[in-house]
Amino acid sequence: MATVDVATGIRSRIEVRDLDMMYGDRVIQRDLNFAVEPEDIFVIMGPSGSGKSTLLRHMIGLVPPARGDVYYDHTSFWTADAQGRQRILRRVGVLYQEGALWSSMTLAENIGLVVEEFTDLPPATIREVASLKLALVGLAGFEDFYPSEISGGMRKRAGLARAMALDPDILFFDEPSSGLDPITSRRLDDLILELRDSLGATVVLVTHELASIFAIGTNSIFLDDETKTIIAAGNPTKLLHECRDPKVRRFLTRGGKDGS
Amino acid sequence: MDDEVNVSWGAVDDATAGVRHVTIDHTDDGVLRLRLSGRWTLGVPAPAAAELFEHARASDTRVVVDGGRHLQWDSGLLIFLRDVLGEAERRQMPVDFVGLPEGARRLLALASATPEHKEGLGGDRPSMLGRVGSSAIAAARSAVEVLAFIGEACVGVLRLLTGQARFQRSELLLVVQEAGAQALPIVSLITFLVGVILAYVGAVQLRAFGAQAYVADLVSVAMTREMGAMMTAVVMAGRTGAAFAAQLGTMRVNEEIDALTTFGIPPMEFLVLPRMIALAVMMPLLCLYADLLGMLGGAAVGVGLLHLGGLEYYQRSLGAITLDDFAAGLIKASVFGVLVAIAGCLRGMQSGRTSAAVGAAATSAVVTGIVLIIVSDAVMTVLFDLLHL
Numbered sequence: 200m201a202t203v204d205v206a207t208g209i210r211s212r213i214e215v216r217d218l219d220m221m222y223g224d225r226v227i228q229r230d231l232n233f234a235v236e237p238e239d240i241f242v243i244m245g246p247s248g249s250g251k252s253t254l255l256r257h258m259i260g261l262v263p264p265a266r267g268d269v270y271y272d273h274t275s276f277w278t279a280d281a282q283g284r285q286r287i288l289r290r291v292g293v294l295y296q297e298g299a300l301w302s303s304m305t306l307a308e309n310i311g312l313v314v315e316e317f318t319d320l321p322p323a324t325i326r327e328v329a330s331l332k333l334a335l336v337g338l339a340g341f342e343d344f345y346p347s348e349i350s351g352g353m354r355k356r357a358g359l360a361r362a363m364a365l366d367p368d369i370l371f372f373d374e375p376s377s378g379l380d381p382i383t384s385r386r387l388d389d390l391i392l393e394l395r396d397s398l399g400a401t402v403v404l405v406t407h408e409l410a411s412i413f414a415i416g417t418n419s420i421f422l423d424d425e426t427k428t429i430i431a432a433g434n435p436t437k438l439l440h441e442c443r444d445p446k447v448r449r450f451l452t453r454g455g456k457d458g459s
Numbered sequence: 460m461d462d463e464v465n466v467s468w469g470a471v472d473d474a475t476a477g478v479r480h481v482t483i484d485h486t487d488d489g490v491l492r493l494r495l496s497g498r499w500t501l502g503v504p505a506p507a508a509a510e511l512f513e514h515a516r517a518s519d520t521r522v523v524v525d526g527g528r529h530l531q532w533d534s535g536l537l538i539f540l541r542d543v544l545g546e547a548e549r550r551q552m553p554v555d556f557v558g559l560p561e562g563a564r565r566l567l568a569l570a571s572a573t574p575e576h577k578e579g580l581g582g583d584r585p586s587m588l589g590r591v592g593s594s595a596i597a598a599a600r601s602a603v604e605v606l607a608f609i610g611e612a613c614v615g616v617l618r619l620l621t622g623q624a625r626f627q628r629s630e631l632l633l634v635v636q637e638a639g640a641q642a643l644p645i646v647s648l649i650t651f652l653v654g655v656i657l658a659y660v661g662a663v664q665l666r667a668f669g670a671q672a673y674v675a676d677l678v679s680v681a682m683t684r685e686m687g688a689m690m691t692a693v694v695m696a697g698r699t700g701a702a703f704a705a706q707l708g709t710m711r712v713n714e715e716i717d718a719l720t721t722f723g724i725p726p727m728e729f730l731v732l733p734r735m736i737a738l739a740v741m742m743p744l745l746c747l748y749a750d751l752l753g754m755l756g757g758a759a760v761g762v763g764l765l766h767l768g769g770l771e772y773y774q775r776s777l778g779a780i781t782l783d784d785f786a787a788g789l790i791k792a793s794v795f796g797v798l799v800a801i802a803g804c805l806r807g808m809q810s811g812r813t814s815a816a817v818g819a820a821a822t823s824a825v826v827t828g829i830v831l832i833i834v835s836d837a838v839m840t841v842l843f844d845l846l847h848l
Contacts, residue, residue, distance in 0.1 A: 302813040320501060327538045328501065334541070334570035347813050366501075366533045390569075397565035 211273075212237045212369060212401045218257065218267030220250050227253060228427050231267070233420050240395060240402040240415050242435060245422030246450065251405045252296075252373055254422070258403070259293050259371055260284055271369075289317060292367035292400075296374045298358030300346040306333060306357050307342035313364040332360040336390060352383040356390070363394070369401045370394070376408040384408065388415050409453060413439070421447050464514055467497070468504045477503045477531070479539075483514045491519040491552070493543070496527050499536035506539070508546035515550070522552050526559035540567055601809075608805050612735065615727045619736075624728040634737035638699045642745060645698065646691055650682075650749040653690050654756025657681050662765055671765050675775035678757030683784040685791075687750040689836060691742065692795035696828030700803035703734055704824035707807025708817035716808070726808065735800040742796030743789045750788065787843050794839065795832050802828035 211234035220227040227250040235241045243251050257264045260276060269276045271287045279287065300309050310329040314320060320328070333341055336356040346354055355375065362370060375391070376384035388411050395402050406412060412419065412435045419438065421431040423446060431438055431447040439451045469478040477498030484492050493511060524543060530536065540563070547554045556564060585593065618624040661677040707730060710716050719726045754776055761767045803824040810820035
């Protein structure tokens with residue numbers, strides 16, 4: 200599971216350096232610099248359209264950034280060759296916004312496909328891994344259900360089970376609470392926290408759900424859509440009390456004046 | 460503490476591959492103790508709990524799993540522990556965990572937490588008889604839906620004729636371009652080659668009677684009455700019918716069709732009518748073009764390979780066909796156009812809300828379209844014969 204290499208003194212698990220994001224000629228964000236520590240639950244927040252999800256896509260290797268690089272344990276991702284990238288991505292699990300389960304496969308097959316792709320375990324063991332991961336997210340007994348047969352909240356948890364299929368060190372979440380009721384969303388937060396603690400995985404979270412941000416976030420950055428860069432960084436609860444930037448304060452207090 | 464059993468799994472002589480190791484012993488107060496050591500990760504062969512429990516004595520009432528804090532572990536350990544829990548439950552022996560790594564203990568607790576209840580969710584697969592029954596009911600329901608759809612389409616056309624329909628001209632022009640001009644290359648290729656094939660097959664048979672010159676008659680009559688319309692329709696079913704189903708199906712997935720309905724815009728008039736009209740108008744035009752291309756294909760064989768004179772071939776072709784032949788072909792083409800559009804739009808509007816359902820809708824649109832084309836062609840051929848058309 201997750202270890203910190205004491206010998207080399209490596210601390211930050213992910214580091215984003217001098218990253219620019221563009222859509223064609225339009226700059227979305229520029230000069231992004233931040234580091235995610237191994238035990239962090241790191242929140243990427245900001246108004247809609249500030250490029251949060253795009254930043255996530257740069258970090259998980261879906262789209263190359265216009266400039267800059269992402270480092271995993273001080274290994275560059277975007278200058279690595281295909282094999283090197285695959286090695287890094289093997290350690291990463293991603294929960295997409297709508298779960299992104301493959302609809303033609305059962306939940307067990309969804310997880311099994313990933314395990315089968317990266318290991319050479321026998322089919323019986325793969326099935327057991329799938330059962331275990333589903334049990335971890337409270338979906339024991341749902342192995343043979345298709346994604347269309349379960350509710351949205353369950354789909355999201357099944358997506359989380361698939362993200363954890365390979366025992367990743369790093370888990371990325373894209374808007375985990377979107378489309379969930381407050382109680383389900385709260386339970387997902389608890390699950391994320393519990394999994395972080397027991398798996399020892401680093402968590403990176405894109406969200407603008409304030410309840411989640413304060414409940415589980417240990418560190419954060421705030422992307423601004425006007426100045427097009429990070430205008431605040433740090434523990435979200437601390438930011439609420441200490442940050443002087445009016446924009447960040449408005450965001451964290453839902454437009455109110457006071458962060459009580 | 461007496462008779463200790465040591466068991467190992469994995470490549471015992473290969474230190475790098477790793478070994479799972481269990482020491483089994485018993486304490487006096489009826490405890491079966493399993494002490495784990497080594498590497499408990501996926502890929503290292505694992506013992507089955509049932510195998511380990513065979514070492515249990517009749518006097519054993521409880522199980523203790525001793526982890527040893529320095530265990531190397533991942534999901535492989537958790538799978539084994541769940542196996543032990545299941546086996547112990549079968550034997551009604553309570554299990555205690557001692558000295559497991561903290562993370563493993565918590566994950567195990569999480570995995571054993573009460574699962575979601577399944578009531579009201581799909582899942583239990585119905586029996587064979589049940590499946591036959593539900594598909595029969597579904598077929599009956601779908602027949603009603605088809606009728607309702609055709610009825611709604613007719614009402615839509617009426618409303619359009621009386622100028623009441625919510626109709627978008629730009630959408631119509633877009634579909635006209637897509638189903639008309641953009642289909643020309645594929646229609647050219649297919650019908651030219653059909654003409655070539657007809658001429659070839661005909662020439663082989665006619666040669667026996669020394670009547671090769673009649674190849675021109677054969678090709679021109681077959682193309683104008685039958686093959687031009689049919690081949691164009693089949694191409695359009697595969698090309699445009701499938702596209703309609705996929706477009707409308709995707710709009711259903713994105714809830715775009717629901718949005719139209721809530722704003723009081725009937726999807727039938729807004730989406731289906733333009734497609735039906737576009738195909739009904741473009742199909743006869745494409746069919747005319749196809750007739751010409753097919754005759755060109757026949758001429759290529761006749762002049763190039765059978766050494767008939769170009770002028771002779773031209774005159775024989777013209778002499779063989781009448782306006783009635785063209786009319787028969789064009790009427791068929793219009794009917795096929797409407798049928799292909801109905802099949803595509805119907806399947807698209809009926810599509811489920813997943814990516815797989817959109818694929819199924821597109822497939823079904825093509826199959827339905829081609830079946831409708833062939834069936835209606837047979838009916839019309841008989842009808843035209845009765846009417847001496």
